[in-house]
Amino acid sequence: MNKRIDKLKNTGSRYTKLTACLIILFFSTQYVFADGVKNFLSPHPFGDSYVKDIDSKIGLSADYNINFTNFALLGNDKTRHFSYFPNLRGIITLGARYKFFRISYSFNFKNSTDYNEYYGTTDYFNFQFGIKTRAVWLQFYYSKYHGFYYTEEDIWFPKFTLDSIYPQNNDLSSFELGLKSNIIFDTDFSMEAAFDYTEIQTKSAGSFYVLVNPEISNIKSENKAIIPEEYQEHYSGLKDFNKAFFVSFATGLGYGYSLILGPVNFSNTVFAGPNLQIYSHNGLRVKLPYDLAFKSSLSLNLENFYTGAMVSLDINNHYFDKDIIRKKILVFTYRMGIRL
Numbered sequence: 001m002n003k004r005i006d007k008l009k010n011t012g013s014r015y016t017k018l019t020a021c022l023i024i025l026f027f028s029t030q031y032v033f034a035d036g037v038k039n040f041l042s043p044h045p046f047g048d049s050y051v052k053d054i055d056s057k058i059g060l061s062a063d064y065n066i067n068f069t070n071f072a073l074l075g076n077d078k079t080r081h082f083s084y085f086p087n088l089r090g091i092i093t094l095g096a097r098y099k100f101f102r103i104s105y106s107f108n109f110k111n112s113t114d115y116n117e118y119y120g121t122t123d124y125f126n127f128q129f130g131i132k133t134r135a136v137w138l139q140f141y142y143s144k145y146h147g148f149y150y151t152e153e154d155i156w157f158p159k160f161t162l163d164s165i166y167p168q169n170n171d172l173s174s175f176e177l178g179l180k181s182n183i184i185f186d187t188d189f190s191m192e193a194a195f196d197y198t199e200i201q202t203k204s205a206g207s208f209y210v211l212v213n214p215e216i217s218n219i220k221s222e223n224k225a226i227i228p229e230e231y232q233e234h235y236s237g238l239k240d241f242n243k244a245f246f247v248s249f250a251t252g253l254g255y256g257y258s259l260i261l262g263p264v265n266f267s268n269t270v271f272a273g274p275n276l277q278i279y280s281h282n283g284l285r286v287k288l289p290y291d292l293a294f295k296s297s298l299s300l301n302l303e304n305f306y307t308g309a310m311v312s313l314d315i316n317n318h319y320f321d322k323d324i325i326r327k328k329i330l331v332f333t334y335r336m337g338i339r340l
Contacts, residue, residue, distance in 0.1 A: 106124075127141070251273050
């Protein structure tokens with residue numbers, strides 16, 4: 001009885017600390033947001049020399065992305081026994097900007113019958129609409145994957161060779177619909193110059209930022225078990241699992257810094273925070289895993305033209321009793337654009 005009481009006390013203490021952290025984070029966010037809105041609405045919101053004024057109101061961009069998203073399946077012993085990968089060897093993103101409004105659409109570009117035979121067919125698209133200022137980013141997004149193959153190889157980068165036909169689950173799909181809100185503490189640091197290249201940073205600067213990310217998502221395979229029969233003994237929490245629907249709310253603190261050498265901008269950000277998840281699987285469940293994110297970019301930014309290369313990594317965890325589905329989104333991007 002005493003052990004159970006102690007356990008309840010420890011659990012209550014953990015949740016009390018978490019609640020306190022979230023309250024502090026919420027009120028600090030409101031302060032930063034209010035300060036950012038005040039700066040944004042003032043006649044000369046950023047009257048310093050850290051970011052160059054640009055007269056252009058319209059911009060066009062094109063990206064070539066290599067997307068290495070995968071679902072790593074960790075079993076009862078917390079060991080990864082296999083992973084799901086989409087067949088995505090090349091994605092094109094077309095984007096447009098008007099003042100602080102952004103819109104983009106991404107689609108699978110390298111679709112080939114030879115590779116589809118070996119790795120299965122993946123249907124993919126991503127749509128984003130954003131309002132981005134120096135102090136606040138609001139980015140709405142919807143993405144969907146349909147069709148995966150799986151492998152026991154513990155790899156980050158699929159080889160995409162044509163020497164072996166991989167087992168496939170062409171019924172497996174996943175979507176994400178959400179809003180990412182970045183609230184940036186120090187407006188000397190331009191996140192747009194760092195990763196969208198739509199502004200020009202002229203001096204090195206950095207800033208802390210708060211990310212708030214409500215999202216709904218799912219993992220579904222209606223006609224085929226997500227855990228293949230040969231692996232089911234390792235996954236007691238995912239036995240006969242074929243779908244789950246998630247409502248999540250991630251928030252946390254990040255830091256970004258841009259190193260400027262003339263027109264060259266080398267930028268990095270890192271983020272970590274809790275992700276409150278409510279999901280349906282054998283009843284309604286509530287979990288509190290963590291999210292991690294990292295982004296690095298090297299760009300050349302001139303008056304009417306910009307180009308750059310970027311790598312981003314996001315890690316999200318979904319807990320099912322003793323089992324974990326760990327989603328890793330690793331993307332390499334080459335971007336170029338013009339200002340009109």
